[in-house]
Amino acid sequence: MNIETQISTDPAKLVADLAVAGRAAQRKLSRLTSEQKAAALHRAASEIRANAAQILAENAKDLAAGEERGLTGALLDRLKLDDDRLAGIADAIDNVADLADPVGDVIDCTERPNGLRLSRVRIPIGLIGIIYESRPNVTADAAALGVRSGNAVLLRGGSEAVHSNNAIHAAFVRGLEAAGVPGQAVQLMPTQDRAAVGAMLTAAGLIDMIVPRGGKSLVARVQADARVPVLAHLDGICHTYVHEAAEPAMARDVARNAKMRRTGICGAMETLLLDARFPASGEVVSALVDAGCALRGDTRACALDPRIERADDEDWDTEYLDAVLSVAIVDGMDAALDHIAEHSSHHTDTIVTADDAAAERFLAEVDSAIVMVNASSQFADGGEFGLGAEIGIATGRLHARGPVALEGLTTYKWQVRGSGQIRP
Amino acid sequence: MNIETQISTDPAKLVADLAVAGRAAQRKLSRLTSEQKAAALHRAASEIRANAAQILAENAKDLAAGEERGLTGALLDRLKLDDDRLAGIADAIDNVADLADPVGDVIDCTERPNGLRLSRVRIPIGLIGIIYESRPNVTADAAALGVRSGNAVLLRGGSEAVHSNNAIHAAFVRGLEAAGVPGQAVQLMPTQDRAAVGAMLTAAGLIDMIVPRGGKSLVARVQADARVPVLAHLDGICHTYVHEAAEPAMARDVARNAKMRRTGICGAMETLLLDARFPASGEVVSALVDAGCALRGDTRACALDPRIERADDEDWDTEYLDAVLSVAIVDGMDAALDHIAEHSSHHTDTIVTADDAAAERFLAEVDSAIVMVNASSQFADGGEFGLGAEIGIATGRLHARGPVALEGLTTYKWQVRGSGQIRP
Numbered sequence: 001m002n003i004e005t006q007i008s009t010d011p012a013k014l015v016a017d018l019a020v021a022g023r024a025a026q027r028k029l030s031r032l033t034s035e036q037k038a039a040a041l042h043r044a045a046s047e048i049r050a051n052a053a054q055i056l057a058e059n060a061k062d063l064a065a066g067e068e069r070g071l072t073g074a075l076l077d078r079l080k081l082d083d084d085r086l087a088g089i090a091d092a093i094d095n096v097a098d099l100a101d102p103v104g105d106v107i108d109c110t111e112r113p114n115g116l117r118l119s120r121v122r123i124p125i126g127l128i129g130i131i132y133e134s135r136p137n138v139t140a141d142a143a144a145l146g147v148r149s150g151n152a153v154l155l156r157g158g159s160e161a162v163h164s165n166n167a168i169h170a171a172f173v174r175g176l177e178a179a180g181v182p183g184q185a186v187q188l189m190p191t192q193d194r195a196a197v198g199a200m201l202t203a204a205g206l207i208d209m210i211v212p213r214g215g216k217s218l219v220a221r222v223q224a225d226a227r228v229p230v231l232a233h234l235d236g237i238c239h240t241y242v243h244e245a246a247e248p249a250m251a252r253d254v255a256r257n258a259k260m261r262r263t264g265i266c267g268a269m270e271t272l273l274l275d276a277r278f279p280a281s282g283e284v285v286s287a288l289v290d291a292g293c294a295l296r297g298d299t300r301a302c303a304l305d306p307r308i309e310r311a312d313d314e315d316w317d318t319e320y321l322d323a324v325l326s327v328a329i330v331d332g333m334d335a336a337l338d339h340i341a342e343h344s345s346h347h348t349d350t351i352v353t354a355d356d357a358a359a360e361r362f363l364a365e366v367d368s369a370i371v372m373v374n375a376s377s378q379f380a381d382g383g384e385f386g387l388g389a390e391i392g393i394a395t396g397r398l399h400a401r402g403p404v405a406l407e408g409l410t411t412y413k414w415q416v417r418g419s420g421q422i423r424p
Numbered sequence: 425m426n427i428e429t430q431i432s433t434d435p436a437k438l439v440a441d442l443a444v445a446g447r448a449a450q451r452k453l454s455r456l457t458s459e460q461k462a463a464a465l466h467r468a469a470s471e472i473r474a475n476a477a478q479i480l481a482e483n484a485k486d487l488a489a490g491e492e493r494g495l496t497g498a499l500l501d502r503l504k505l506d507d508d509r510l511a512g513i514a515d516a517i518d519n520v521a522d523l524a525d526p527v528g529d530v531i532d533c534t535e536r537p538n539g540l541r542l543s544r545v546r547i548p549i550g551l552i553g554i555i556y557e558s559r560p561n562v563t564a565d566a567a568a569l570g571v572r573s574g575n576a577v578l579l580r581g582g583s584e585a586v587h588s589n590n591a592i593h594a595a596f597v598r599g600l601e602a603a604g605v606p607g608q609a610v611q612l613m614p615t616q617d618r619a620a621v622g623a624m625l626t627a628a629g630l631i632d633m634i635v636p637r638g639g640k641s642l643v644a645r646v647q648a649d650a651r652v653p654v655l656a657h658l659d660g661i662c663h664t665y666v667h668e669a670a671e672p673a674m675a676r677d678v679a680r681n682a683k684m685r686r687t688g689i690c691g692a693m694e695t696l697l698l699d700a701r702f703p704a705s706g707e708v709v710s711a712l713v714d715a716g717c718a719l720r721g722d723t724r725a726c727a728l729d730p731r732i733e734r735a736d737d738e739d740w741d742t743e744y745l746d747a748v749l750s751v752a753i754v755d756g757m758d759a760a761l762d763h764i765a766e767h768s769s770h771h772t773d774t775i776v777t778a779d780d781a782a783a784e785r786f787l788a789e790v791d792s793a794i795v796m797v798n799a800s801s802q803f804a805d806g807g808e809f810g811l812g813a814e815i816g817i818a819t820g821r822l823h824a825r826g827p828v829a830l831e832g833l834t835t836y837k838w839q840v841r842g843s844g845q846i847r848p
Contacts, residue, residue, distance in 0.1 A: 027765070027791075030789075030791075031788075031789065110810055112808070112809075112810055116799055116803065116808075118809055118810070123791070125821050125822070126791075126821060208821045208822070209821075209822060229653065229820075229822050247844070250844040253844065253846055254844060254846060256846075257846035257847060258846075261846070261847055341451065359841070363839045363841075364455075365454075365455065367451075367454075367547070367550075367837070368837065369837055369838060370837065370838040370840060371837055371838070371839055371840070372839075372840040372841075372842065373839075373840065373841045373842060374841070374842040374843055374844050374845070375540055375840055375841075375842030375844070375845045375846075376845065376846045376847050378846075378847040379540065379840065379842075379845065379847050384536070384540075384847065385536075385542055385838070386534055386536055386542070396653075397549050397550060397632045397633070397835045398549070398632070398633060398653050398822065398823040398835060399822040399823040401835060401836060401837060401838070402837070402838045403838075411821045411822060411825060412825060413791070413792065413793060413794065413795055413825060413826070414793065414794040414795070414809070414825070414826045414827075415787045415795055415796075415797075416794060416795070416796040416797065416799055416803065417783070417787075417796075417797045417798070417799075418796065418797060418798040418799030418803075419798055420671070420674040420677065420678060420798050420799070421678075421798070421799045421800065421803065422677055422678060422680075422681035422682075422685070422799075422800045422802075423681060423685055423800050423802040423803050423808065
């Protein structure tokens with residue numbers, strides 16, 4: 001109780017103390033080899049497997065408390081662990097351990113006329129703060145990605161998962177320490193005081209980057225209040241533009257998959273742009289409506305199918321995350337590009353076309369983190385991109401964009417090798 | 425006068441209007457070829473040469489006003505243009521025009537088992553705000569780097585150079601427009617109201633990045649107040665560690681050059697660490713004192729030469745930017761690394777040694793933007809690194825570090841080429 005009182009009264013000092021400890025651990029972590037880091041992660045996965053019963057018992061406490069607080073079934077499901085899900089968490093740690101370590105990679109090297117040899121070498125970023133909500137798997141996922149890339153992490157999970165997170169974290173750290181990695185490389189915030197989140201967000205110079213993982217209100221708060229760089233996306237307002245030269249069956253299948261495969265993920269299509277010259281628009285919208293999607297159209301789109309409701313201005317800027325879609329008819333590529341430039345959240349935008357020149361123009365001119373041709377926007381995912389895992393998807397413009405995995409958790413330094421050169 | 429009044433009362437609206445115009449111009453700029461951008465820059469350089477007399481007349485107004493306001497000789501010298509300096513400004517634009525354009529470079533590409541082809545392609549960042557002080561050449565330098573890399577820039581120069589900046593900007597924009605580049609790709613803030621700087625710093629979503637160019641107080645203010653990502657360095661507290669295995673003459677020459685070649689640049693050495701086992705420390709410090717440098721040492725360093733004063737705690741964290749140097753004796757590599765970890769500003773740190781293993785350990789473990797072996801830290805410069813020019817040196821950890829040139833003014837997007845793939 002004394003610790004909790006002290007924490008509540010000085011969250012800035014708490015965060016500073018944790019950050020100093022985390023940075024010291026990171027300095028040690030950064031000296032380990034790739035193999036040592038991988039071994040430590042495998043050991044962490046084993047500890048989670050070995051402590052499954054205890055972790056599930058702690059999870060049961062969270063579930064009971066959640067039911068008492070009246071959490072919805074969906075939230076309880078996100079919170080819930082069972083043998084399979086816990087095995088999945090351990091397997092995911094093993095997978096991250098086996099990913100190629102970007103640290104030490106040479107980005108480029110040159111030799112200057114004076115004989116200086118320059119190279120840019122990937123190094124860890126340092127201490128990364130992860131702020132997340134109810135899914136306890138993030139505790140292990142984020143910790144594994146951090147350690148694999150030589151970073152320390154400071155985790156701050158949601159209050160509803162506090163017992164689960166503590167149990168997973170404790171097992172993970174025991175595994176690290178058994179393998180010679182300092183446990184403070186992975187710290188879990190010991191308080192649920194919301195002021196501690198504020199202190200993380202303003203800990204410039206102590207925390208190098210913040211990654212929020214969760215709903216829009218969490219991400220919005222982090223982006224608004226952070227003085228530390230943030231890697232995140234707020235919205236996924238993803239467009240699919242069906243060009244006049246699109247193959248009708250492909251347009252239908254890609255659009256249906258982009259919207260309906262899973263409606264709640266950030267890469268789901270939210271707006272369908274149908275070219276006025278595309279001859280099979282009726283077929284595309286019918287397939288969507290038949291699949292159970294509610295469509296909201298502009299005047300011309302509404303004429304395609306009586307089941308389409310009229311969209312209002314807000315629809316073009318709305319991320320439904322549901323079986324709802326806005327549909328507009330556009331007059332050619334220019335109009336499609338203008339619509340996307342105005343309304344896209346710069347996450348993922350797609351064209352369907354059999355015309356290579358149109359495809360290349362779309363790829364060049366759409367200014368989003370991910371631009372696709374003839375593919376469902378639901379592929380916007382680190383795993384699907386072959387990155388093995390992702391810490392998140394970023395729609396900012398600096399450092400890393402789109403799915404961010406291990407490389408995005410590194411930076412670089414210049415190494416300069418001379419033989420006594422002095423500058424004239 | 426009406427415009428100025430309106431500007432002063434609503435700086436946020438002014439910045440928003442400028443940003444919207446700049447972003448629209450950038451969208452057009454981003455569609456131009458590398459050759460078109462280069463031609464526009466050559467034309468801008470020609471316009472500056474053709475308008476030399478007028479630019480110098482405007483510069484004379486700034487100089488007269490500066491004398492009246494009692495600016496120091498050093499400040500007046502920074503402000504002053506003459507035929508040679510103006511020719512240098514125009515030549516620098518030509519040089520940037522001839523640098524390789526990073527836009528369109530493919531960072532990497534992969535093909536997934538499902539046939540999706542992924543590539544990461546460099547694109548401009550967007551709209552970059554440059555906030556600078558008295559040197560009018562920054563107006564042209566920053567504009568040229570921005571345009572070469574497809575970015576729009578919003579420039580905000582110092583009040584003491586307002587006439588010079590306006591004249592250079594006007595000529596530059598005439599050149600761009602004559603070559604078909606929208607003039608609003610390069611905008612100069614039309615007011616000296618300091619609130620407009622504040623509005624730039626908080627224009628998240630409108631300005632993509634801020635680069636401050638100037639003294640420490642400017643950079644500190646920008647870093648403290650910005651809600652937009654900032655590319656900058658605050659301090660250049662650069663260390664040179666003379667290892668026990670350093671070749672004495674090389675240690676002497678590198679140390680003297682690192683400190684005394686130019687004492688006022690950010691890459692100048694500020695602290696010399698002499699290994700207790702290095703046998704020629706007396707020779708190194710004598711050479712520095714003989715060259716006119718004031719030395720402030722710890723107890724053991726003071727014993728090397730009676731002309732060394734005693735350092736106090738603050739000296740180890742001070743960027744003198746002058747012929748002053750702090751000197752400490754350290755017991756081996758570990759102590760040197762600890763001192764650097766504690767006091768470095770992560771700009772440039774150097775080891776002098778003939779021992780390759782020691783050199784590689786130093787390169788690996790020092791966590792600074794630039795780490796050097798056997799070379800003067802005064803080489804920390806974009807030109808010396810072969811980058812052709814630099815927008816600045818960054819000591820932050822994300823996006824770009826060390827000397828930042830055209831590549832640092834780009835980001836990337838993912839381009840995904842499919843043939844109708846839908847996600848299972």
